[in-house]
Amino acid sequence: MCLAYPYKIVEVRDEWTAVAEVQGVKTEVALHLLPEKVKEGDWVLVHVGFAIKKLSEEEAQESLRYWDEILRLTQPNME
Numbered sequence: 522m523c524l525a526y527p528y529k530i531v532e533v534r535d536e537w538t539a540v541a542e543v544q545g546v547k548t549e550v551a552l553h554l555l556p557e558k559v560k561e562g563d564w565v566l567v568h569v570g571f572a573i574k575k576l577s578e579e580e581a582q583e584s585l586r587y588w589d590e591i592l593r594l595t596q597p598n599m600e
Contacts, residue, residue, distance in 0.1 A: 523568055523573075525566035525567055525568040526543065526568075527580075527584045527585055528541035528542060528566075528567045529541060529562065529563070529564050530563045530564070531561060533559060533561060536552070537551060537552050538550070539559060541565065541567060543585070548567075548570070550565070554572065554573050555572050555575065557575060564576040564577065564580070564581035
């Protein structure tokens with residue numbers, strides 16, 4: 522099973538790397554596995570540092586809501 526988290530591209534450094542951000546956390550991601558190019562503002566799913574799929578903003582927001590719900594259900598003291 523693969524777990525991936527949506528991130529928004531905030532800087533494209535070169536053909537193979539970008540900086541992505543979600544909830545104030547920035548990280549460098551590898552773009553090697555994406556069949557298409559990304560630009561600033563695009564959303565991608567990130568798994569172990571690799572962007573594996575482009576998402577629409579709606580898909581990304583829906584995924585973030587699911588992750589928040591999982592966290593809420595597994596960490597009841599987080600509220």
